[in-house]
Amino acid sequence: MNKYCSSCGVEMPAEAPQCRSCGAIQDNFVYKSRVAAAVIAFSTGLFGIHRFYLGQWWGIFYLLFFWTYIPMLVAIIEGIVFLATSQKVWNDKYNRGLSLGTEKGGVVVIVPLVFIGIAMVGIIAAIALPAYQDYTNRSKVLESKLVAQQLMPAVESYAFERQQWPRNLEQLDIAAPRTSDNVGSVEIDAGVIIVAPAASTGIAGALVYIPKAQGSSIVWDCTESTIDKRYLPADCR
Ligand SMILES: [Zn+2]
Structure with a gap:
């Protein structure tokens, strides 16, 4: 099945994310943001949402075992790995080698830290509150x-x-x-x-x-x- 480039109109394979002729990124290409993946991992990684975002079905295992809190620790480590990954390697792995430019550096540091903080408070609260309740x-x-x-x-x-x-x-x-x-x-x-x-x-x-x-x-x-x-x-x- 072929289609025509949405930009220059040249004929190209339907599943191709980018036009070989003019270089236009096609509508059927969904860019997977490295920063977004990391932020999702830090915030809702407990439920494997970052895996679903990356189109990986095995996020289901996070969902199944969220009650152990282990997926949250795994997701936090994965989020850090995402941030440490170079944009080139990331694009090769998740974006079929295509780039939508470099992602902003400031967000890379601050937003995840905020979410790490929220996640930590959540973990501590989940453990400490019942213990405090028992004590009182x-x-x-x-x-x-x-x-x-x-x-x-x-x-x-x-x-x-x-x-x-x-x-x-x-x-x-x-x-x-x-x-x-x-x-x-x-x-x-x-x-x-x-x-x-x-x-x-x-x-x-x-x-x-x-x-x-x-x-x-x-x-x-x-x-x-x-x-x-x-x-x-x-x-x-
Ligand atoms: Zn084109």
Whole structure:
């Protein structure tokens, strides 16, 4: 199949990107920018978009494994390689040896750096935010633990005096335990102390401290607590 040059009208192969006669770049030729490829790699390389941009189907592997963040590291390295590649080598590889002039130098340095920065912040946020969330949730649960600990001596002395567990909080005849915004309900049920974090913390379940007579003393077991293990004090896990 032949066609005619869009510039000089000479007959030429349909798939040829450039006219041999007048040198005009043909409409069917899509120039692959080196800088654009690098910028895409730095920004959305996690999903393999730079590979799709370059017409490479195996960008799909980036897409499949984006959740591991490994494609992002690969893409950042590839972006750096793109920038380090000379325009001539790049054009030979991706533009069938054709050139649309040299790409601007300033953009080459600044834009990718901005995207590296954004990518780094993204990675750090993705790792650090859940860790920070766990940390704050643990400290909120700790406030419930402190409330439970306030009640333990009262439950113990009640049990020693009457040889039975207090049925509820009222039986203890003590001032209401000091709580905080992060502590929801405080209950005693047959000696068992149950303290639940406030609903506003978003932490489901409760700390459950079960008293057990051990010789002449009482030990407290909180391994039956119903809060997510990630947020429990170490001795309750
Ligand atoms: Zn021509």
